[in-house]
Amino acid sequence: MRVQDLAQLSTRMFKTNPLRTWLTILGMGVGTGAVVVLVGLGFGLQKIILEQIVFGETLLSLGVSATGSQNLKLDPETVDTFKNFPEVQDASPLARFPALVTYKGLTGNVFIQGVEPSYLRYAGITATFGDVFTDDDAGDTNSIMLSPATLKLFGIDDEESFVGKKVSFRLLVPAEDGSGDINEVPIDKEYTVRGITKEQGVLNALMMLPELRNHVGIEEYERIQVRVDTNENLPIVEAKLIEEGYRVTALSKTVEQASKIFQGIQAVLATFGGIALIVSAIGMFNTMTVTLLERTKEIGIMRTIGASPKDVKNLFISESIVVGFLGGISGILMGVMIGGSINILLNIVAGQFGGQAVSLFSFPLGFLAFIAIFSAAVGYLTGVFPARRAATLNPLDAIRYE
Amino acid sequence: MAKPLIVCRDLSIIYNQGKSNEFKALTGVNTDIYEGEYIILFGASGSGKSTLMYSIQGSLPPGEGTLLIKGDDIYSYPPSERVYFQRYVMGIIFQSFNLIGSLSVLDNVALPMIFCDAEKTTRERRAQSLLDRFGVGHVSHKIPAMLSGGQQQRVSVARSMVNDPRILLADEPTGNLDSVSTQQVMDKIDEINTFDKRTIIMVSHNAAHLSYAHRVYYLKDGYVVREVVNPQRKQIKPVREGETIVTELEQLARLYPYDSVDTLRVKSMVNFLTQDYTYTQIGRLEHAISLFIKGKIDRDTFIKGLVLKHEQGGVEMQEKEARKMAHTTEILMSQSDDIRRFRAKKENDDIFFSQHKLAERLRDHLMGVYRIKLNKKQDEHLVEMIADRVTGVSEESQFNERMLRGVRNGGLGLDVKEADELTRYFEKIIAQGVDVSYKS
Numbered sequence: 001m002r003v004q005d006l007a008q009l010s011t012r013m014f015k016t017n018p019l020r021t022w023l024t025i026l027g028m029g030v031g032t033g034a035v036v037v038l039v040g041l042g043f044g045l046q047k048i049i050l051e052q053i054v055f056g057e058t059l060l061s062l063g064v065s066a067t068g069s070q071n072l073k074l075d076p077e078t079v080d081t082f083k084n085f086p087e088v089q090d091a092s093p094l095a096r097f098p099a100l101v102t103y104k105g106l107t108g109n110v111f112i113q114g115v116e117p118s119y120l121r122y123a124g125i126t127a128t129f130g131d132v133f134t135d136d137d138a139g140d141t142n143s144i145m146l147s148p149a150t151l152k153l154f155g156i157d158d159e160e161s162f163v164g165k166k167v168s169f170r171l172l173v174p175a176e177d178g179s180g181d182i183n184e185v186p187i188d189k190e191y192t193v194r195g196i197t198k199e200q201g202v203l204n205a206l207m208m209l210p211e212l213r214n215h216v217g218i219e220e221y222e223r224i225q226v227r228v229d230t231n232e233n234l235p236i237v238e239a240k241l242i243e244e245g246y247r248v249t250a251l252s253k254t255v256e257q258a259s260k261i262f263q264g265i266q267a268v269l270a271t272f273g274g275i276a277l278i279v280s281a282i283g284m285f286n287t288m289t290v291t292l293l294e295r296t297k298e299i300g301i302m303r304t305i306g307a308s309p310k311d312v313k314n315l316f317i318s319e320s321i322v323v324g325f326l327g328g329i330s331g332i333l334m335g336v337m338i339g340g341s342i343n344i345l346l347n348i349v350a351g352q353f354g355g356q357a358v359s360l361f362s363f364p365l366g367f368l369a370f371i372a373i374f375s376a377a378v379g380y381l382t383g384v385f386p387a388r389r390a391a392t393l394n395p396l397d398a399i400r401y402e
Numbered sequence: 403m404a405k406p407l408i409v410c411r412d413l414s415i416i417y418n419q420g421k422s423n424e425f426k427a428l429t430g431v432n433t434d435i436y437e438g439e440y441i442i443l444f445g446a447s448g449s450g451k452s453t454l455m456y457s458i459q460g461s462l463p464p465g466e467g468t469l470l471i472k473g474d475d476i477y478s479y480p481p482s483e484r485v486y487f488q489r490y491v492m493g494i495i496f497q498s499f500n501l502i503g504s505l506s507v508l509d510n511v512a513l514p515m516i517f518c519d520a521e522k523t524t525r526e527r528r529a530q531s532l533l534d535r536f537g538v539g540h541v542s543h544k545i546p547a548m549l550s551g552g553q554q555q556r557v558s559v560a561r562s563m564v565n566d567p568r569i570l571l572a573d574e575p576t577g578n579l580d581s582v583s584t585q586q587v588m589d590k591i592d593e594i595n596t597f598d599k600r601t602i603i604m605v606s607h608n609a610a611h612l613s614y615a616h617r618v619y620y621l622k623d624g625y626v627v628r629e630v631v632n633p634q635r636k637q638i639k640p641v642r643e644g645e646t647i648v649t650e651l652e653q654l655a656r657l658y659p660y661d662s663v664d665t666l667r668v669k670s671m672v673n674f675l676t677q678d679y680t681y682t683q684i685g686r687l688e689h690a691i692s693l694f695i696k697g698k699i700d701r702d703t704f705i706k707g708l709v710l711k712h713e714q715g716g717v718e719m720q721e722k723e724a725r726k727m728a729h730t731t732e733i734l735m736s737q738s739d740d741i742r743r744f745r746a747k748k749e750n751d752d753i754f755f756s757q758h759k760l761a762e763r764l765r766d767h768l769m770g771v772y773r774i775k776l777n778k779k780q781d782e783h784l785v786e787m788i789a790d791r792v793t794g795v796s797e798e799s800q801f802n803e804r805m806l807r808g809v810r811n812g813g814l815g816l817d818v819k820e821a822d823e824l825t826r827y828f829e830k831i832i833a834q835g836v837d838v839s840y841k842s
Binding site: 001002004005009012015016297298301302303304305306307308309310311394395396399 | 456459461462481482485488489493494496500502503504505513514516517518519522561562565
């Protein structure tokens with residue numbers, strides 16, 4: 001039998017039994033829809049995490065800080081030592097001082113962080129609004145970046161509008177006599193807010209390290225980002241630093257762990273979806289079996305007028321593939337529609353409450369294509385047994401079946 | 403000598419072999435069917451005639467014996483290869499048409515070609531031309547359910563011919579059809595045999611179809627009990643001189659299709675012993691009487707036909723005998739009119755012919771014919787008996803019994819011979835006068 005004839009013969013059920021056919025497709029659709037929604041949720045969650053992290057240099061960097069227990073200090077010499085590691089390409093320090101920030105007469109506590117532009121790259125700090133410091137800005141003396149939480153101090157909801165505003169600082173520096181007193185060092189100028197970072201839950205203001213040095217002497221760094229040359233050397237350098245007594249955090253590890261967790265979540269979600277899919281596949285199998293009984297006579301007729309057992313088998317299999325595939329397509333449509341509308345709804349709610357817009361559901365095209373093919377495969381599997389039975393029916397018994 | 407197209411040797415088919423409900427549907431069947439023959443497998447239901455046909459068709463493997471088609475044992479092939487025979491060698495027609503309801507008439511006819519990978523245009527052209535040929539071309543785009551039974555069967559004839567098979571199998575093709583459609587379908591099948599020279603194997607239990615066939619295999623209880631050659635058709639099967647000859651039995655078999663050979667021999671003998679006329683003469687006499695009682699020929703023509711010589715198509719009987727027959731027939735027919743009037747009375751009362759009057763007239767006629775004198779009491783009883791019998795209150799045997807019964811007990815007190823003759827004569831009149839409607 002030619003393919004086009006097979007296609008024509010195996011889509012007759014839409015004409016002869018439209019209700020049952022569409023209901024079967026819908027049943028399959030609900031099953032695959034469940035898979036699409038749940039796995040889409042997994043993809044979405046993973047994407048939310050990964051979107052917050054800048055790839056590339058960030059993943060090849062190690063955050064190094066002193067543990068405090070051992071007598072280790074992070075100072076300019078340490079930076080040079082790190083830079084001299086054969087596997088290390090660069091090292092970039094961060095100095096931190098508590099400070100008071102003032103905007104239009106309102107004052108709050110923040111940390112001023114002095115960094116080089118490369119630190120931002122290695123630590124993966126990016127701007128939600130405005131600009132981030134680039135290598136050209138290394139000598140900048142007039143602008144700073146703020147974390148979103150800082151704006152809350154001033155009761156500002158619209159983060160974007162704060163870009164370009166001017167704020168002033170007073171540094172809080174510990175007294176050098178070791179008395180534990182804290183001296184207030186006012187910085188007698190206003191800084192322009194050039195960007196808002198993505199860092200959540202911290203009160204940070206970023207300024208260029210040389211500019212910070214203009215106002216306060218820096219003996220010790222809070223943290224150093226070490227940029228390793230290749231991915232393979234990452235664990236080597238990490239081990240070396242830990243051995244020396246430093247505390248090391250690697251973003252790549254966090255990402256890896258997060259990915260693993262989300263793969264786990266995805267697997268759990270897919271299992272639930274899979275159960276729904278199995279239920280609908282059983283329903284479809286049942287329908288195919290009933291169809292077989294109903295069409296026994298027709299099979300007998302076809303066999304006596306020259307259909308080979310293979311023709312009959314192909315007819316049944318292609319019918320169930322059509323149903324399965326259409327079920328998959330309708331499931332994809334349903335799933336994407338549900339996920340999409342929840343996304344839109346969440347974004348509206350987030351917008352209302354001033355939160356960040358996120359896509360909770362995500363549907364990669366490859367995944368959708370896989371689902372379409374997979375549902376056709378499920379169709380094939382549910383059709384193959386009834387089809388095999390149909391093919392082996394004795395034509396004479398079949399034709400007399402009522 | 404030409405080789406037969408289909409050969410069955412000691413063919414036995416057993417259903418449910420080895421199980422408790424084992425059933426032997428065919429036993430030791432031997433048939434030779436030649437190219438171009440029209441064969442009818444005849445028998446009552448359960449005789450195994452369909453079993454034999456489906457075995458030839460390839461759906462019922464024989465338990466024992468061999469079945470060869472064109473010298474090939476089709477059951478030696480696996481089902482996937484056996485379809486070759488079903489596609490290119492055999493076409494099939496069923497009693498219940500078996501068209502596929504979800505396909506158009508055209509697609510139904512083209513379906514066997516779809517299985518043969520034919521091009522759409524090729525097969526549709528072929529299907530349409532066949533539909534046109536069988537007079538159903540104008541409905542080709544309807545679905546089968548919208549067609550009459552006769553049309554559906556002609557569609558299925560077209561379907562069976564679409565791959566131009568050499569053998570056409572037909573499983574009681576007219577079983578579900580009215581007489582007009584039956585005639586159309588039988589004519590088409592006959593045309594396929596005589597014009598297209600295809601071999602026909604038809605399963606039937608309708609004796610009226612036997613005249614179409616070259617040969618008829620009579621089946622009973624799984625055995626082929628008789629093979630009858632149709633003397634009206636030129637035989638294709640080569641017959642060695644003297645091997646089989648056409649006898650009176652063949653003629654009788656068509657009159658009494660369900661009887662065994664033994665019964666037919668008995669019938670032949672009884673006919674010879676009791677009747678002066680041959681079967682041919684009886685056949686012609688029946689024809690003449692049929693025309694006469696329907697009023698299509700008059701008395702003189704009737705008599706002339708009976709007297710006419712055998713070679714000229716007459717019955718060749720004595721003129722005196724012929725006149726007597728004409729006379730008796732006329733009397734019976736005129737009296738039967740009274741029966742008809744009597745029975746019609748139920749619906750409307752006619753003052754000129756009250757039922758009583760009609761019964762009295764019938765009584766007078768009976769008395770006249772058999773010259774019997776009855777007293778007043780007997781007269782009354784006979785009128786009552788006639789009325790009862792004609793209205794259906796009493797049956798023939800009760801009528802006869804009351805004639806024998808004493809007058810005091812409401813009978814006539816006739817002797818056995820008189821009573822029997824009278825009853826028989828009266829029953830003849832009733833038979834002519836009562837309208838019979840057979841319930842089907």
